[in-house]
Amino acid sequence: MDTRDLPDHPAPAPGNAFAAALAASGITELLAQLDRELIGLAPVKGRIRDIAALLLVDKLRTERGLSAGAPSLHMCFSGNPGTGKTTVALRMAAILHQLGYVRKGHLVAVTRDDLVGQYIGHTAPKTREVLKRAMGGVLFIDEAYYLYRPENERDYGQEAIEILLQVMENNRDDLVVILAGYKDRMDTFFASNPGMSSRIAHHIDFPDYGVDELGKIADLMLAAMHYRFDDEAVHVFAAYLERRMAQPHFANARSVRNALDRARLRHASRLMGQSDALADEVTLTTITAADLLASRVFADAKGAP
């Protein structure tokens, strides 16, 4: 998102009610923070900005008696694992709260097992309990397509879907549901569940990150943990990513976080194994090439042609 095209608002021109409302909403700052703290995701950020604009305009219209009815805000976030869907859903919840669309702005993240029971009569109370917890905020259903199992005629998932549909329609002024998962599976799910499809107003695709973006994400994560790569480690980490991305089960930013956690372990055991290791700030914060090269990802590549 390009926040440069959002007007600067500390001092709106006299009589400029729109600019004043935008400044008062605090939404510009939330969007700028989203832009700063999340690397890449330009199309996603653009869509969030559009939704925020719609909500602000809707609020101003309602204040003037021009209500078009509560906008439908249920969404689908599709993309591969670790592309930032949960993180963006959390930010979305904050934006919805800031603009007064939900009372509390919290996020309740669930999967099929939280909604669907094992036995007859267990599903409805389970689903209703989750919905009760989510009311006033955002309900995030990860891998939502698992709710629908056409191969099993008497699957209880259908019961959960029906309750969800009802609440999505009747409580749309106080609950936003975000369905998340792989794009192709979400598409198949919607094709078989037109009722759900028609209630989802916003479909947002989360692209995979490129090596450069993953490198920047690593820098952000390291800085937040008070670690850094030395110059050589920066290059080695790029080579690590190239290899890791070509392997199965690569999960974008989540794989970066896991790689950094393992590098922290190796950094610590390297220090413990050095009788002359210093305990100064540089030593305690610097991850070196050796801490990365010990990864299985490089070991696997040794025997490869």
Ligand SMILES: Nc1ncnc2c1ncn2[C@@H]1O[C@H](COP(=O)(O)OP(=O)(O)OP(=O)(O)O)[C@@H](O)[C@H]1O
């Ligand atoms: N664009 C980004 N910039 C910085 N950090 C990111 C970005 N995208 C994801 N992350 C970080 O990566 C981790 C995984 O992200 P997140 O859980 O949001 O992904 P997800 O798409 O919901 O994945 P999954 O569905 O597999 O849980 C989080 O720690 C998050 O903060």
